[in-house]
Amino acid sequence: MLLEKLREIVWKCNLELPKNGLVKMTSGNVSGRDPETGLVVIKPSGYSFEELTPAHMVVVGPDGRVVEGDLEPSTDTDTHLYVYQNRPDIFGMVHTHSPYASSFAVLGQPIPACLTASAMLGGEIPLGGYAPIGGADIGQEIINKIGRALAIIMQNHGVFTIGSSAQEATKMAIEVEEIAKITHLAMLRGQPILLAPDQVDYMVNLYRNDYGQR
Ligand SMILES: [Zn+2]
Numbered sequence: 736m737l738l739e740k741l742r743e744i745v746w747k748c749n750l751e752l753p754k755n756g757l758v759k760m761t762s763g764n765v766s767g768r769d770p771e772t773g774l775v776v777i778k779p780s781g782y783s784f785e786e787l788t789p790a791h792m793v794v795v796g797p798d799g800r801v802v803e804g805d806l807e808p809s810t811d812t813d814t815h816l817y818v819y820q821n822r823p824d825i826f827g828m829v830h831t832h833s834p835y836a837s838s839f840a841v842l843g844q845p846i847p848a849c850l851t852a853s854a855m856l857g858g859e860i861p862l863g864g865y866a867p868i869g870g871a872d873i874g875q876e877i878i879n880k881i882g883r884a885l886a887i888i889m890q891n892h893g894v895f896t897i898g899s900s901a902q903e904a905t906k907m908a909i910e911v912e913e914i915a916k917i918t919h920l921a922m923l924r925g926q927p928i929l930l931a932p933d934q935v936d937y938m939v940n941l942y943r944n945d946y947g948q949r
Pocket residue numbers: 763830831832868892893
């Protein structure tokens with residue numbers, strides 16, 4: 736079987752989505768790109784998370800052709816591939832309709848940078864415009880609007896996160912929902928205190944250069 740290790744990683748990351756309350760039923764997906772071959776491992780379409788095994792993951796080429804796998808790849812595959820094609824630095828991507836973050840998508844509001852944890856995602860989580868699901872249009876909107884952020888909320892739809900690995904993108908999907916939840920709760924009782932741009936820059940730098948184990 737091709738890319739056994741990456742299949743295992745992507746499978747595990749997919750299981751984190753229901754575990755963290757980010758998805759219901761079959762919606763949502765994680766993919767990972769192999770740096771050596773450029774092949775992408777992604778969740779199969781319409782498969783519930785509890786039925787998944789590493790062998791169910793579908794391996795696709797950059798052109799969307801299935802290279803290995805008996806199942807159809809996720810309907811969001813073209814979106815993932817468009818982003819990978821245009822961001823050579825990205826090797827993992829996640830899509831969810833996680834409820835607190837998606838409520839910002841419904842209101843057409845970015846998630847403001849009002850928590851220090853926002854810096855992990857690059858500050859404010861930008862809003863992408865409406866795009867029909869399943870194609871490269873969403874990918875194009877993500878590329879145009881995401882900037883330095885590792886997450887974006889797409890109007891009337893949900894969340895996409897990116898990272899240097901499937902694990903990082905998955906972590907960001909969990910963080911986005913947590914930040915969205917806290918921000919939402921705060922907005923019920925008042926006006927959030929926004930971080931100043933220099934405060935965000937300082938912390939983005941800290942997270943990207945000094946955080947974690949050396
Ligand atoms: Zn979706």
